[in-house]
Amino acid sequence: MARSGITLHRRLKLRHLHLLDMLNTTRSMRQTAARLGISPAAVSKSCIEIEEILGKRLFERVQGHLVPLPGLERVLVAARRIDHELQALSEDFTRETALLHGTLRIGFQAPMLERPLVSWVARMKHEQPFLTVSIEYGMRKRLLDDLHAGRTDIVAVNLLDVASSGRFETRTLCLEHCVIIIDDVLMTSAEVFDQWAHFVDRVWLLPLRGMAMRDRFEQILLARGLAFPPRLIEISLPTLIEHLVESCDAAALMPVSLLSESQLARLPVLEGGAAGDDFYMEHGIAWARGGRMNPATQYALSIMSSLP
Structure with a gap:
């Protein structure tokens, strides 16, 4: 069952989005774990947690590989938008820090x-x-x-x-x-x-x-x-x-x-x-x-x- 927008906003974290992006890149829990410096079990647990929050499966597991399901791309589009806004925010803060005061x-x-x-x-x-x-x-x-x-x-x-x-x-x-x-x-x-x-x-x-x-x-x-x-x-x-x-x-x-x-x-x-x-x-x-x-x-x- 899909969660409400308010619940999703509160429960889905930036680390979840980063994990999904890495899983989509590697299509492997083991390679994702190696790149993120965590255990494969932690990757699997987080993936299950994300799917529960969304109320939707994002990957099909086929012979040890991850096959993206249609819902994943929609989540990744939102993740890229959030990442873009955070980068812009960081640039704004960097620019403001460089501004003169006094x-x-x-x-x-x-x-x-x-x-x-x-x-x-x-x-x-x-x-x-x-x-x-x-x-x-x-x-x-x-x-x-x-x-x-x-x-x-x-x-x-x-x-x-x-x-x-x-x-x-x-x-x-x-x-x-x-x-x-x-x-x-x-x-x-x-x-x-x-x-x-x-x-x-x-x-x-x-x-x-x-x-x-x-x-x-x-x-x-x-x-x-x-x-x-x-x-x-x-x-x-x-x-x-x-x-x-x-x-x-x-x-x-x-x-x-x-x-x-x-x-x-x-x-x-x-x-x-x-x-x-x-x-x-x-x-x-x-x-x-x-x-x-x-x-x-x-x-x-x-x-x-x-x-x-």
Whole structure:
């Protein structure tokens, strides 16, 4: 008599299905016993147990050999489906075990890398859904101090003097020129510094000291032996530059990435890079030198090492 589906589900075991598959392959209880490392008596007992559970004979015993009966193939089809699902489950667990967990901490202060950062994070979340990506915008010095202290894993910043500090490894991703806006005219730094006496007493809108553009600006003044402008507005928010320039009639440093389309159409020819010439900013990523890099940082470094 055939058993109910619920009883079959509870009583039929994976070992039973494996045994039937081996019996179908060898057509011999003795060979099956040898391959499974059990006695022929145990194979015979299990076979009888399975047939009792199913309420159906699966083999005909003919002169010491097993001849499959029609019901066996149906059982083996179900067994193969179960085996396939278990393999898929195993692969899923293996894949999940390989996924990264925890938090990746990224420091950021480089407007030109904003769009790449969005692309990097989107890819990370697609490939590593369980990895939390924490992005903190802040002053470059603090971000680098946090990186050195292990409070941040990787930073995307202007790389001015970062490698020379000896504390970090760096990778340059792009270069960005900066220009100077005076009376709504875009000028190269060389043009302005060559006529510095005409511009030094203007109200100057500059990044806060410690920001890369400000440091570079001061390096150029020092290299040329020029006085620092006495009338200042200092700012860390690039989005306010345009409004402050207009309202205060100020001269201002401006990275090319923040220029409007109309301003880009009036962009002067930019070249050079030595102190005193048109200066550019080197943007990229940095991570702590030495020590063992955790898997999340290694992964982020592989993603962030090239522009999307």
